[in-house]
Amino acid sequence: MPAKRLPIACALVLSLPSPPVHAVVPEAAADARARATEQQMTDAERFSLVWGLMPMGFDGKRDPRVPPDAVPSAGYVPGVPRLGVPALRETDGSLGVTNPSGFRPGDTATALPAGLALGATFHPALAHEAGALVGREARARGFNVLLGGGVNLARDPRNGRNFEYYSEDPLLSAAMGSEAIRGTQAEGVISTIKHYSLNDNESNRHQLDAIIDPAAHRESDLLAFQLAIERSGPGAVMAAYNQVNGVYACGNAYLLNGVLKGAWGYPGWVMSDWGAVHDWTYALAGLDQESGAQLDAKIWFDQPLRAAYAAGRLPKSRLSDMVRRILRSIYAIGLDQPRPAPAIAPERHHATALEVARQGIVLLKNQGALPLANGKQRIAVIGGQAHLGVLSGGGSSLVTPPGGFAAVVPIGGEGNMAALRNQYFVPSSPLTELRKLLPDASIRYDAGAFPAEAAALARRSDVAIVFAIRHESEEFDSPDMSLPFGQAALIEAVARANPNTLVVLETGNPVEMPWRGQVKAILEAWFPGEAGGQAIAEVLTGRVNPSGRLPMTFPVDQAQLPRPRLPGLGTPYGAPVTVRYQEGAEVGYRWYTLTGATPLFPFGHGLSYTSFAYRDFTVSAGEALSASFTVQNVGPRAGADVPQVYLTAAPEGKRARLLGFERVELRPGEARRVTVPLDPRLLARFDSKAGRWRLAKGTYRLALGKNATELVQAAHLTMDSRLFGH
Numbered sequence: 162m163p164a165k166r167l168p169i170a171c172a173l174v175l176s177l178p179s180p181p182v183h184a185v186v187p188e189a190a191a192d193a194r195a196r197a198t199e200q201q202m203t204d205a206e207r208f209s210l211v212w213g214l215m216p217m218g219f220d221g222k223r224d225p226r227v228p229p230d231a232v233p234s235a236g237y238v239p240g241v242p243r244l245g246v247p248a249l250r251e252t253d254g255s256l257g258v259t260n261p262s263g264f265r266p267g268d269t270a271t272a273l274p275a276g277l278a279l280g281a282t283f284h285p286a287l288a289h290e291a292g293a294l295v296g297r298e299a300r301a302r303g304f305n306v307l308l309g310g311g312v313n314l315a316r317d318p319r320n321g322r323n324f325e326y327y328s329e330d331p332l333l334s335a336a337m338g339s340e341a342i343r344g345t346q347a348e349g350v351i352s353t354i355k356h357y358s359l360n361d362n363e364s365n366r367h368q369l370d371a372i373i374d375p376a377a378h379r380e381s382d383l384l385a386f387q388l389a390i391e392r393s394g395p396g397a398v399m400a401a402y403n404q405v406n407g408v409y410a411c412g413n414a415y416l417l418n419g420v421l422k423g424a425w426g427y428p429g430w431v432m433s434d435w436g437a438v439h440d441w442t443y444a445l446a447g448l449d450q451e452s453g454a455q456l457d458a459k460i461w462f463d464q465p466l467r468a469a470y471a472a473g474r475l476p477k478s479r480l481s482d483m484v485r486r487i488l489r490s491i492y493a494i495g496l497d498q499p500r501p502a503p504a505i506a507p508e509r510h511h512a513t514a515l516e517v518a519r520q521g522i523v524l525l526k527n528q529g530a531l532p533l534a535n536g537k538q539r540i541a542v543i544g545g546q547a548h549l550g551v552l553s554g555g556g557s558s559l560v561t562p563p564g565g566f567a568a569v570v571p572i573g574g575e576g577n578m579a580a581l582r583n584q585y586f587v588p589s590s591p592l593t594e595l596r597k598l599l600p601d602a603s604i605r606y607d608a609g610a611f612p613a614e615a616a617a618l619a620r621r622s623d624v625a626i627v628f629a630i631r632h633e634s635e636e637f638d639s640p641d642m643s644l645p646f647g648q649a650a651l652i653e654a655v656a657r658a659n660p661n662t663l664v665v666l667e668t669g670n671p672v673e674m675p676w677r678g679q680v681k682a683i684l685e686a687w688f689p690g691e692a693g694g695q696a697i698a699e700v701l702t703g704r705v706n707p708s709g710r711l712p713m714t715f716p717v718d719q720a721q722l723p724r725p726r727l728p729g730l731g732t733p734y735g736a737p738v739t740v741r742y743q744e745g746a747e748v749g750y751r752w753y754t755l756t757g758a759t760p761l762f763p764f765g766h767g768l769s770y771t772s773f774a775y776r777d778f779t780v781s782a783g784e785a786l787s788a789s790f791t792v793q794n795v796g797p798r799a800g801a802d803v804p805q806v807y808l809t810a811a812p813e814g815k816r817a818r819l820l821g822f823e824r825v826e827l828r829p830g831e832a833r834r835v836t837v838p839l840d841p842r843l844l845a846r847f848d849s850k851a852g853r854w855r856l857a858k859g860t861y862r863l864a865l866g867k868n869a870t871e872l873v874q875a876a877h878l879t880m881d882s883r884l885f886g887h
């Protein structure tokens with residue numbers, strides 16, 4: 162379709178979006194109360210708030226310093242009962258309430274799909290519901306702090322923790338992360354936002370030094386944090402394990418005192434990641450609380466910090482500030498208020514997990530093979546333990562689902578998290594669910610262990626569906642983008658035996674697909690959570706019309722990546738590693754625009770069983786900046802679309818950036834006019850010298866697209882030059 166130019170002559174008067182109200186108690190009141198309480202404290206009480214322990218056992222024994230009322234979990238900080246300050250009872254995580262090492266026997270929780278699945282929904286309201294669900298389940302167990310809100314950008318498709326995060330894009334990650342945080346905090350539970358910043362690779366994360374240009378950092382990972390923090394007001398920020406430009410994130414004065422508390426005016430507290438503190442001086446750099454302190458070489462914020470205080474090296478004002486920040490979040494989110502225990506409706510929570518999985522599944526390719534018809538056909542289901550369940554990621558975010566895991570297959574490895582590097586199967590079997598939805602079909606299962614055996618079954622079937630899985634785990638990057646355990650060869654053998662072969666991927670990252678031309682359809686189901694098998698079966702059979710869109714670019718292979726070789730690959734556990742993020746802010750789809758390479762599947766891509774048309778794309782300037790368009794369902798079925806607005810060029814040249822999006826559900830023939838707000842920071846560049854955002858004078862070209870590369874309509878804006886914000 163030819164690009165349509167809409168000249169807009171006026172210069173803009175830009176106003177930044179005003180931060181929404183997110184605190185339960187007005188900010189000023191929370192600040193005043195925090196000041197008043199802190200003033201009444203003894204120094205011993207002050208120091209008791211600035212470090213916490215893991216209230217669970219090591220070597221099977223409980224730490225004697227942990228009081229008996231602490232619920233076994235990730236973190237505990239005692240309260241000050243005489244002043245009504247509650248203890249902080251902290252649990253992971255973003256994908257559901259965790260039960261590390263099964264320390265709370267029999268305690269299972271709703272296991273949500275991966276963060277990437279939620280990101281793929283492009284549906285912030287669903288993220289809100291997911292965040293609220295975890296908040297309720299946390300509070301029902303006595304927790305009042307959720308270690309959630311992972312908004313690190315998925316920069317590298319080999320990063321072992323991408324499955325916990327939302328996307329490669331700052332706007333999408335902030336839109337989803339902020340709603341999850343708001344949902345949690347509306348339940349009276351503080352949420353963190355984490356891991357600040359650039360913990361974007363896992364290999365040797367404790368030694369990792371992330372090198373980046375500071376302006377590019379502001380326009381990428383830090384922009385995701387900035388947008389999410391101002392939209393949701395998380396009570397705490399968790400600083401990361403790694404170094405940023407040579408300084409550990411937990412002791413990084415530029416990141417903590419400078420950007421977070423200075424430029425952004427963040428009023429809450431900064432806690433460390435678990436085992437990420439290396440010195441008491443981190444308190445001077447802006448760290449307010451040491452977490453999981455047994456994991457550090459010393460409890461730096463206990464004796465060493467007291468000694469520094471006694472010697473006058475930690476000013477009294479700084480100690481008071483650390484404590485006040487913690488207290489103000491407690492008051493702002495209402496942790497000190499009596500609240501009845503929430504009534505949990507497990508079926509409702511299961512329904513939310515199902516809905517996230519449904520909306521997050523992305524149909525990548527479909528040559529008329531899907532949806533499957535319900536008839537007397539022979540279907541071969543092959544591999545991926547599809548008879549047992551669906552895969553989940555490993556690490557601190559791991560949730561034990563109702564009924565426990567269907568199977569746990571140890572992978573092994575070195576380091577602190579090796580015991581959690583397993584294939585975890587959540588008991589929602591795609592095979593069982595397909596049989597329910599296709600009662601007239603004859604469905605046979607083959608484990609996929611031997612390609613020849615699987616091919617033999619495929620040959621005598623009408624359709625073959627291969628389930629391909631790839632485990633991911635905290636602290637482990639994958640060495641490359643392949644499917645492990647010979648699954649590519651399995652897919653190729655099956656596809657040779659049956660031209661009607663479909664592939665369902667359960668992965669926490671993009672994978673390479675050398676076999677893509679030989680199969681009829683490809684579905685990315687991510688780690689789809691406790692209702693994942695049902696959601697996959699519903700999409701395959703057309704009960705659910707797929708609407709997920711890729712939150713990460715799928716490269717053809719790793720030669721297309723900014724770092725074709727994974728930094729630190731093959732070095733022993735604990736070896737120093739430097740990751741040079743030389744792509745700067747040009748992460749994901751922006752890298753492909755810059756290099757001109759064509760990815761396998763672009764960011765924002767996802768097919769449907771119906772089709773959509775766009776018209777009347779306009780942009781409007783004035784008090785606020787916005788884009789409007791009409792989207793219509795022009796196909797035969799009801800479905801949801803996600804039209805996306807991109808910047809395609811700025812005055813200085815070509816530049817790709819997601820500016821806005823909206824998930825729209827439409828009946829056949831139905832049309833809707835949509836307006837999305839545009840944040841001027843997404844058009845601007847960060848000027849490090851001025852410490853402000855800079856808009857250059859000239860023409861900005863925008864496009865309405867189906868994804869980052871399929872752009873359907875164009876418009877443009879003319880702007881005056883301007884410095885704004887921080």
Ligand code: BGC
Binds near residue numbers: 235253308434557
């Ligand atoms: C992770 C954090 C987590 C913490 C507590 C760390 O290993 O990086 O995301 O919140 O453990 O479990």
